[in-house]
Amino acid sequence: MDVPTIGAINGPGYHHELALACDITLCTPETVFDDTHFRAGAVPGDGQHLVFQELLGLKRSATALYTGAGIDAAQALELGLVNEVVPADRLIPRAREPAATIMAAPRTTRRLTHAVLQRPWKRRLVDDLGFGRAHQLFET
Incomplete structure (x- = not known):
């Protein structure tokens, strides 16, 4: 998307990668992030792994992907997966609130700032998503 994005995650679930790749990401205290592909006998290559590598770094993402251990909301905030942890009724x-601040800026400024902020994600998707997905499909 070529507009600023805010991800709001309202609890545990699967495949949070789209919300985590937003410009700003909020979650509730009940949210847990994980990728259980490896633990289930599958290659973790369909997207969540890219987000973990980008936001957690190589060592932390390797641990998360090999173990499938969940990262709770407090850890996610500490590790930089999310910007804020907010009670569900305030999510x-x-x-x-940041959406209003963003919308107050001129349209061109919003779109070009988003383009600058999303450039690392676009590079990672182009360079790495097909590679991971191919390995996941080959294994299955």
Whole structure:
């Protein structure tokens, strides 16, 4: 998407990579991030692994991917996966606050700032997603 994005994750689930790749990401205290592909006998190559590598770094992402251990909301904040942990009843109102600030800027400024901030994600997707996905599909 070529516009600023805010991810609001309202609890545990699977494949949080799109929300984690947003410009700003909020979650509730109940949220847990994990990738259990390896633990289930599959190659973790369909997207969550890229987010973990980009945001956690190579060593932390390797541990997360090999073990499938969950990262709770407090750890996610400490490790830089999310920007804020917000109570569930405040999640959407809180997400609207930075959205209002962003929308107050001129359209060109918003779009070009987003392009600058998303450049590392685009590089990673182009360079690495097909590689990981191919390995996951080959294994299955």
